[in-house]
Amino acid sequence: MKKSSIFGLVVIAIAIAVIISVYSTSSTYGSFKDAKSTDTELHVVGHLNKQxxxxxxxxxxxxYFSFYMKDNKGEECKVIxxxxxxxxxxxxxQxxxxGQMQGNEFHAKHILMKCPSKYKQDQVEVTEVKAKQANI
Known part of the structure; x- marks a missing residue:
């Protein structure tokens, strides 16, 4: 075989290995029920139980921070x-x-929060100011 053919095969093999490693380490979205039945890392979406x-x-x-969260399917779980x-x-x-389940608790490695938009409040304040100026 020519050196260029061998080089091409090596490059293709490395590209396939990189693609496989990226997809094998990526986690998927699920619920607390899914997390109980698997050992892999999952993304769980839900909201804080404020009660x-x-x-x-x-x-x-x-x-150490713990709280209770309900996932999008309504199942509640303690999160650490x-x-x-x-x-x-x-x-x-939201x-x-x-993270992943350990016993009956979900141990989170990362938390991503969707907070209320501050721009909605700014729009209301601007509208109120304009209405006051119109009355003056």
Whole structure:
């Protein structure tokens, strides 16, 4: 075989290996029920259960934060995050967790929050100011 043919085959083999490794390490979206039945890392989308208490005590352990979340299918689960509590966590509209189940608790590695839009409030304030100026 020619050197160029061997080089081409090696490049193709490396490209296939990279594609396989990227797809094998990517996690998928699911629910808490899906997380209970698998060992792989999942993204779980849901919202904070505000009726149950959040636990975060920075004086005892600044890297322990727990709360209860309901996924989009309505199943509730205790979530443990080994990190500090995100700012304005209680105001979040939607939460995306990345992690896996350990027993009856979901251990999150990452938390992504969708917070209420501050621009909606700004639009209301601007409208109120314009209405007041029109009355003057």
């Amino acid at each position: 149950k208490q959040l636990y975060y005590d920075a004086t005892k352990d600044a890297n 995050f080994t990190g500090s509590k995100p700012q304005d966590f209680e105001r979040s509209e 939460i995306v967790l990345t």
